[in-house]
Amino acid sequence: MRKTNILTAVLVCSLLTLASAQSSAPAPTFNQNIASILYANCVTCHRPGEVAPMSLMTFADARPWARAMKARVLAREMPPWYADPQVGNFRNKPAIAQADLETLAAWADAGAPEGTGAPPPPPDFGDGWSRLMDRAPDLVIDAPIELEVPGPGEVPTFTVWSRLPFRDDRFVEALQLAPTNRHVVHHASLSIGDLPPKTRLGQAALWPGGPVLTGVPLLGDGQPYRVASNEEFGYPLVFYVPGGGFLRFPQGVAKRLRRGQYLSWGMHHMGHGMAEKTRMRLGVWFAKRGVHHEAETMTANLRRIVDGKEIVPDARGRVQIPNIPPRAENWTITGLITFPDDVTLYSMWPHMHYRGKDMTFTLVRPNGREETLLRVPNYNPNWQVTYELEKPLRIPARSTIKAVAHYDNSAKNPHNQAPDQEVIWGPQAINEMFIPFLEVSVDKDNLRFEGVDPR
Ligand code: HEC
Numbered sequence: 443m444r445k446t447n448i449l450t451a452v453l454v455c456s457l458l459t460l461a462s463a464q465s466s467a468p469a470p471t472f473n474q475n476i477a478s479i480l481y482a483n484c485v486t487c488h489r490p491g492e493v494a495p496m497s498l499m500t501f502a503d504a505r506p507w508a509r510a511m512k513a514r515v516l517a518r519e520m521p522p523w524y525a526d527p528q529v530g531n532f533r534n535k536p537a538i539a540q541a542d543l544e545t546l547a548a549w550a551d552a553g554a555p556e557g558t559g560a561p562p563p564p565p566d567f568g569d570g571w572s573r574l575m576d577r578a579p580d581l582v583i584d585a586p587i588e589l590e591v592p593g594p595g596e597v598p599t600f601t602v603w604s605r606l607p608f609r610d611d612r613f614v615e616a617l618q619l620a621p622t623n624r625h626v627v628h629h630a631s632l633s634i635g636d637l638p639p640k641t642r643l644g645q646a647a648l649w650p651g652g653p654v655l656t657g658v659p660l661l662g663d664g665q666p667y668r669v670a671s672n673e674e675f676g677y678p679l680v681f682y683v684p685g686g687g688f689l690r691f692p693q694g695v696a697k698r699l700r701r702g703q704y705l706s707w708g709m710h711h712m713g714h715g716m717a718e719k720t721r722m723r724l725g726v727w728f729a730k731r732g733v734h735h736e737a738e739t740m741t742a743n744l745r746r747i748v749d750g751k752e753i754v755p756d757a758r759g760r761v762q763i764p765n766i767p768p769r770a771e772n773w774t775i776t777g778l779i780t781f782p783d784d785v786t787l788y789s790m791w792p793h794m795h796y797r798g799k800d801m802t803f804t805l806v807r808p809n810g811r812e813e814t815l816l817r818v819p820n821y822n823p824n825w826q827v828t829y830e831l832e833k834p835l836r837i838p839a840r841s842t843i844k845a846v847a848h849y850d851n852s853a854k855n856p857h858n859q860a861p862d863q864e865v866i867w868g869p870q871a872i873n874e875m876f877i878p879f880l881e882v883s884v885d886k887d888n889l890r891f892e893g894v895d896p897r
Pocket of ligand 1: 480483484485486487488494495507510511512514515520521522538684
């Protein structure tokens, strides 16, 4: 007993010495310590023309934010990430070292000194393509139109199409959807699919009364092709929101883009002070080495359950999900997909609109054992994040992925503009969606891809 006490005393003494040594250590300064932390973790968003409200590129930019930065990083609110840290490991989770958090905090506590000398050179953002790749995209596909966004206000959501410029199917390891001018793009989505036979791309009004531009599919009779309001075109490839828009697969896994298919570019613009031009672009990285797994987009909502009842198709084959009543605070829906074959799961993307509150993905194995794969407890519709598993997950045949989502249509939801309205299902921002996206490969198909030349 005695011995332990002495030992503790010695320990405490040496800790105290350490602590006092630390407090007399020179305070961190912007030039020596802080700039490099901000460059590595923050300035992809916090720089002029980017999504975040203020730049953190220079001492003058960052100094007024020292206390706010300390608060936000210690609360783990910045860099933004919405998954429950207790569940799953994700390879795109922003990793900021604990030591760096403490350095940011110590800098704020010391009054945010600049330090002597000069800060390190700022990072080179190149042309805006993801720095997670070892090279620039192999191909950049431009959207068929450049849009001039007039003064302040919202431009109605619209879609234009272009045909894939490939003579063969191509396999891609990464895709990035990015605007040339981020300032005026609220979000954009890129889907891929087939248009009805005899369709050609021509000119038409982008929306009733809107500008006449190119990239609109015209059917055999010359009428513009329109997707029914409760349907979607093809399947989604990538979704751009500030800070997002990048999709990649592990080595040897790739997504097939089929020759002859069409890209549909859905866009939502928001004007600010003056007229500004922007164009969406798709950066494509081809898979360079043997592709052995083809990734497919699936959704964990092939069956849907509301209020304990499964929503079954009506006589005309249409699935009608009940509307979300006005002011409902915790409206629940469950979606299921059961895999007939062994599959490998790569990533999950919970997609909802402004009433989305939370979503949880659970694996139910054939023996009934459950395992939570992803929990997003505070869903933020402005950050459409694809959660990439650190290690792809093998899932045995006859397993189910269950996705449970809650919606808040009350005034308590800060994103909700109209709590007195019933919410219908559909692709417009004022409608709701429930799409638990999965990127999966079907294992038995994969031998087919062994040795495929991805070019
Ligand atoms: C993926 C983009 C992104 C990254 C990376 C990011 N931020 Fe932010 N940050 C934002 C956006 C967008 C906002 C405004 C919305 C909000 O407050 O959530 C914001 C807000 C903030 C605010 C609050 C500003 C205010 O008005 O009070 C602080 C402070 C902040 N960020 C600090 C940081 C720091 C420090 C880092 C790096 C450790 C960082 N952010 C990384 C996008 C980002």
